[in-house]
Amino acid sequence: MEAKMSKEKPKVAFYWCSSCGGCEESIVDLAEDILDVVEAIDIVFWPVALDFKKKDVEAMEDGSIAVSFINGAIRLSEQEEMVKLLRKKSQLVVAHGSCSHLGGIPGLGNFWNKETIFNRAYHTTPSTDNPDGTVPLEKVEVEGKELTLPSFYDTVYTLDQVIDVDYYLPGCAPPPDLILNAVKAILEGKLPPKGSVLSPNKSLCEDCERNETKPEKLAIQEIKRPWEVEIDPEKCFLAQGIICMGPATRTGCGERCIEANMPCRGCFGPTDQVYDQGAKFLSALASILDTDDEKEIEKIVDTIIDPAGTFYRFSLPYSILRRRKMEAVK
Amino acid sequence: MNKRITIDPITRLEGHGKIEIFLDDKGDVDRAFLQIPELRGFEQFAVGRPAEEMPRITPRICGVCPTAHHMASTKALDDLFHVEPPPAGKMIRELIYNAFQFEDHTLHFFFLGGPDFVVGPQAPAAERNILGVIGKVGLEAGKKVIRARREARDIINYLGGKVIHPVCGLPGGVSKGLDEEHRIQFLETSKFTVEFAQFALQIFDDIVLKNKEYVDVVVGDAYKIITYYMGLVDENNKVNFYEGDIRVVDPEGKEFVKFKPREYLNHVAEHVEPWTYIKFPFLKNVGWKGFVEGKESGVYRVAPLARLNTSDGMATPLAQEHYEKMYETLGGKPVHNTLAFHWARLIEALQAAESMVKLLENKDITDPKIRNIPTETPDEGVGVVEAPRGTLFHHYKTDEKGIITEANLIVATVNNAAAINMSIEKAAKTFIKGGNVSEGLLNMAEMAFRPYDPCHACGTHALPGDMPLIINIYDKNKDFVKQLKR
Numbered sequence: 001m002e003a004k005m006s007k008e009k010p011k012v013a014f015y016w017c018s019s020c021g022g023c024e025e026s027i028v029d030l031a032e033d034i035l036d037v038v039e040a041i042d043i044v045f046w047p048v049a050l051d052f053k054k055k056d057v058e059a060m061e062d063g064s065i066a067v068s069f070i071n072g073a074i075r076l077s078e079q080e081e082m083v084k085l086l087r088k089k090s091q092l093v094v095a096h097g098s099c100s101h102l103g104g105i106p107g108l109g110n111f112w113n114k115e116t117i118f119n120r121a122y123h124t125t126p127s128t129d130n131p132d133g134t135v136p137l138e139k140v141e142v143e144g145k146e147l148t149l150p151s152f153y154d155t156v157y158t159l160d161q162v163i164d165v166d167y168y169l170p171g172c173a174p175p176p177d178l179i180l181n182a183v184k185a186i187l188e189g190k191l192p193p194k195g196s197v198l199s200p201n202k203s204l205c206e207d208c209e210r211n212e213t214k215p216e217k218l219a220i221q222e223i224k225r226p227w228e229v230e231i232d233p234e235k236c237f238l239a240q241g242i243i244c245m246g247p248a249t250r251t252g253c254g255e256r257c258i259e260a261n262m263p264c265r266g267c268f269g270p271t272d273q274v275y276d277q278g279a280k281f282l283s284a285l286a287s288i289l290d291t292d293d294e295k296e297i298e299k300i301v302d303t304i305i306d307p308a309g310t311f312y313r314f315s316l317p318y319s320i321l322r323r324r325k326m327e328a329v330k
Numbered sequence: 331m332n333k334r335i336t337i338d339p340i341t342r343l344e345g346h347g348k349i350e351i352f353l354d355d356k357g358d359v360d361r362a363f364l365q366i367p368e369l370r371g372f373e374q375f376a377v378g379r380p381a382e383e384m385p386r387i388t389p390r391i392c393g394v395c396p397t398a399h400h401m402a403s404t405k406a407l408d409d410l411f412h413v414e415p416p417p418a419g420k421m422i423r424e425l426i427y428n429a430f431q432f433e434d435h436t437l438h439f440f441f442l443g444g445p446d447f448v449v450g451p452q453a454p455a456a457e458r459n460i461l462g463v464i465g466k467v468g469l470e471a472g473k474k475v476i477r478a479r480r481e482a483r484d485i486i487n488y489l490g491g492k493v494i495h496p497v498c499g500l501p502g503g504v505s506k507g508l509d510e511e512h513r514i515q516f517l518e519t520s521k522f523t524v525e526f527a528q529f530a531l532q533i534f535d536d537i538v539l540k541n542k543e544y545v546d547v548v549v550g551d552a553y554k555i556i557t558y559y560m561g562l563v564d565e566n567n568k569v570n571f572y573e574g575d576i577r578v579v580d581p582e583g584k585e586f587v588k589f590k591p592r593e594y595l596n597h598v599a600e601h602v603e604p605w606t607y608i609k610f611p612f613l614k615n616v617g618w619k620g621f622v623e624g625k626e627s628g629v630y631r632v633a634p635l636a637r638l639n640t641s642d643g644m645a646t647p648l649a650q651e652h653y654e655k656m657y658e659t660l661g662g663k664p665v666h667n668t669l670a671f672h673w674a675r676l677i678e679a680l681q682a683a684e685s686m687v688k689l690l691e692n693k694d695i696t697d698p699k700i701r702n703i704p705t706e707t708p709d710e711g712v713g714v715v716e717a718p719r720g721t722l723f724h725h726y727k728t729d730e731k732g733i734i735t736e737a738n739l740i741v742a743t744v745n746n747a748a749a750i751n752m753s754i755e756k757a758a759k760t761f762i763k764g765g766n767v768s769e770g771l772l773n774m775a776e777m778a779f780r781p782y783d784p785c786h787a788c789g790t791h792a793l794p795g796d797m798p799l800i801i802n803i804y805d806k807n808k809d810f811v812k813q814l815k816r
Contacts, residue, residue: 019393025393026494075370104390105390108387109374111375112374117371120373121609122602125373126736127598128609142604147365172390225732226505228704230703256487259491306378306380
C-alpha cells in the first residue's frame with residue numbers, strides 16, 4: 001500500500017499514550033469518509049494499524065512529519081520519550097481527545113500517586129492473591145532473564161505539560177465531524193492560530209436545546225443526583241437540580257450525552273476565556289442560585305457529592321489544582 | 331549460546347505489548363513472556379466518586395469495548411442499590427448489548443482475525459488485511475462490512491448517547507426510551523445483521539472449512555492448550571452475554587462449578603508477576619501452578635470459544651445449528667483449539683443478531699416505563715457481563731450515601747492473560763527450533779494471540795496496513811544479531 005502513495009502527500013502520525021483506544025475508534029468511526037482521508041495522506045506511524053518501530057521514527061528527518069495526532073495522557077516514561085521524539089519530527093502536533101488535552105479520566109489518578117495506586121492494584125484488591133507482596137518492577141530477573149518495564153509516574157500530565165502542542169481536538173472521544181474538519185483544515189492549510197481548540201468557542205449551554213428552559217435564577221434547595229429523580233427529557237438539568245457541566249464546558253460535541261437524557265460531565269474542557277473548568281463551574285453555579293445569602297449558597301453547595309471529582313472529571317491535570325498533595329492523604 | 335528475541339511492539343493489545351522470547355543453549359525456546367507495560371489505576375481513583383458515575387467513568391478502561399464496562403457497571407449499581415429495571419429498561423439494555431456484541435465480533439472477523447483465514451495463512455503479508463479480504467470476497471461484501479458496523483453502532487449511539495463511552499445506564503434502568511419509529515428502523519437493521527452474520531459464517535465455511543490445509547492449522551497442536559473455561563449461562567445453561575450464572579467447566583468439559591456473580595471472590599483470584607503490569611486470574615479452588623496447562627492448573631479461558639464450551643448450547647435457533655456443526659466438525663466438547671475462537675465468535679455474532687430481532691419484534695420495548703428509582707440504601711454490588719473478550723467483573727462498595735469506598739475490577743482480556751502467554755510460548759516452541767528463527771515465526775506468533783482478540787484489537791485495522799511485527803535477535807551479550815521485519 002505504501003508504494004502506491006506518492007511522496008508529496010503529507011505524512012501523518014498517530015500515537016497513543018495513557019488512553020483507552022477510544023480515540024483510535026473515533027477515527028475508524030469516520031466510516032466511509034476514512035477512505036478519502038487515507039487517500040489524501042501518507043500514514044507513516046500508527047502503532048495499532050501500521051508497521052513501525054521507534055527507531056524508524058528516529059531515522060526520519062526532523063520536521064518531516066506534517067502532523068502527529070497524539071491521544072492519551074502522559075503517565076509512563078516510555079510515553080514521555082515517544083512524544084518528545086514525535087515533537088522533534090513533526091511540524092504540527094495535535095492533542096487528540098480529552099486525555100491529551102486535559103488529562104481526561106486517567107487524570108483522576110492525580111487524586112492519588114504511584115504508591116497508593118500500586119497498593120490497591122497489587123495488594124489490597126480482594127481478588128488479588130499476592131502472599132509474597134510482588135509488585136511489577138522496572139527491571140527484574142526471572143530465571144536469569146532480565147525483563148524491563150517503563151516507569152510509572154506519580155502524576156498524570158497533559159500532553160502540553162510535556163511537549164509544545166499546536167492544536168487541540170477536544171472530547172472523549174472527539175466526534176467524527178470535528179476530526180474530519182481538523183484533517184481537512186490541515187490538508188488545505190487553513191489553519192487557525194496556534195494553540196486553538198478545534199471546536200466552537202462557546203459554552204455547551206448556548207447550543208443546548210434545553211437552554212430555553214434554563215432559568216435566570218435556580219430556585220433549588222438541594223442538588224439532586226441523576227439516580228434519585230425522574231429526569232425530564234426536555235428541561236435544563238440545572239433547573240431540575242442536577243449537576244450539568246454545560247455552563248463551564250465548550251460546545252461542539254453535538255450534545256450527545258444530553259440527547260441520551262444524561263447531564264454533561266465536561267469532556268470538552270472549558271472555553272478559551274476560562275482556564276480552570278472547575279472554578280468556572282462553581283462560580284457559574286453560585287451565580288444562578290436564587291439567593292444572595294452566602295450561608296445559603298454554602299449550604300446548597302455542600303449537598304454536592306464529590307465536587308472535585310465532578311467539576312474536574314476530565315481536567316484535573318490541566319487545572320490549577322493539577323493534583324492532590326499526597327501529604328494530605330497520609 | 332543463549333539468545334533473546336524481542337517482538338516489540340506487538341499491537342492491538344490492551345495498551346502496548348511486548349513479547350520477549352528466550353532461547354536455551356540448543357537454540358530452542360526456553361521461555362516466552364508477553365509483557366503489558368500499562369496501568370492506569372481505575373480501582374484506586376474510583377474511590378470517592380459517586381457510585382452512579384461509575385458507568386460513565388469505567389468505560390474509559392477500554393474505548394474498544396466501552397459498552398461492556400458501561401453495562402457491567404450499571405448492573406453493579408442495580409445490585410448496589412437493590413433495584414431491578416422494569417421490562418422495557420432491561421430490554422433496551424439487552425438490545426444495546428447485543429448490538430455491541432454483534433458489531434465488535436464481526437469487526438474482529440473481517441478486520442483482524444479473519445485475514446489470517448480469509449486471505450490465507452500463507453498469503454503475502456501485504457494482502458493479509460481488510461483490503462485483502464475485500465479482494466477475496468468482493469467489494470460488495472466489503473461495503474456490507476462497513477454498513478453492518480455503522481448501523482449496529484447507530485443503535486448504541488441513539489440509545490446510549492455515544493457509542494464510544496455510552497452514558498444511559500442508571501441503577502434500575504436506562505435514561506432514554508425507544509419510540510415506535512426507531513423500533514421499526516432498528517428492527518430493519520437487526521434483520522440485516524442476522525443476514526450479515528450468516529454471510530460471515532458462509533465465508534468461514536467456504537474459505538476455511540472447505541480447505542483441508544486451513545482445517546489442519548485449526549486442529550493442529552501448535553494452537554492448542556488444555557484449560558478450564560468460564561462463561562455466563564442462562565437458566566437453561568445457554569450462552570447469555572448480559573446476565574446469568576457463571577459456569578466453569580474443566581478440561582474434560584464437565585461442570586466444575588456454577589456460581590452467582592456475588593460469589594466470584596470464592597472462585598477467582600489474581601496472581602501478580604514482577605515483569606508485567608497485568609495480573610493473572612486463576613481458579614482459586616484449583617490454585618495458581620504457573621503458566622501450565624491441564625486439570626491441575628487453575629488457568630482458565632474466557633471469550634467466545636470458552637462461552638460455547640461452558641454452555642449447553644446457544645440461546646437462538648440459527649446460532650444453535652452452527653454450534654452443533656462446530657462441535658461435530660472439531661470432535662466434540664470441549665474444543666481446546668485456540669483458532670476455533672474465530673468460529674465461535676461468528677456463531678455468537680449470529681446469536682446477538684437474532685436476539686436483537688427478538689427484542690425489537692416485541693413492542694413492549696417501547697414502553698415508556700424504563701426506570702425504577704432506587705429506594706434502598708446502597709452498600710455493595712457486583713455486576714458481571716460477558717464482554718466480547720470474556721467475563722467482566724465490576725465490584726463496588728459504598729458508604730450509605732453511595733460514595734465508592736472500594737472497587738475491584740477483573741477485566742475481560744485479563745482473564746485470558748495467562749493463557750495468551752502460554753499460547754504464544756507454545757507457538758514459539760513449535761516454530762523455533764535449534765536457533766532457527768524463520769520468517770514464518772512472525773505470522774505464527776501473531777496467530778497465537780489474535781484469536782483472543784486482546785483488548786486493543788480494535789477496528790483500526792480498517793486502514794490498509796500490515797500487522798507490525800519486528801523481531802530483534804540478540805546474543806547473550808545483548809549484541810544485535812539479526813532483525814526480522816515486515
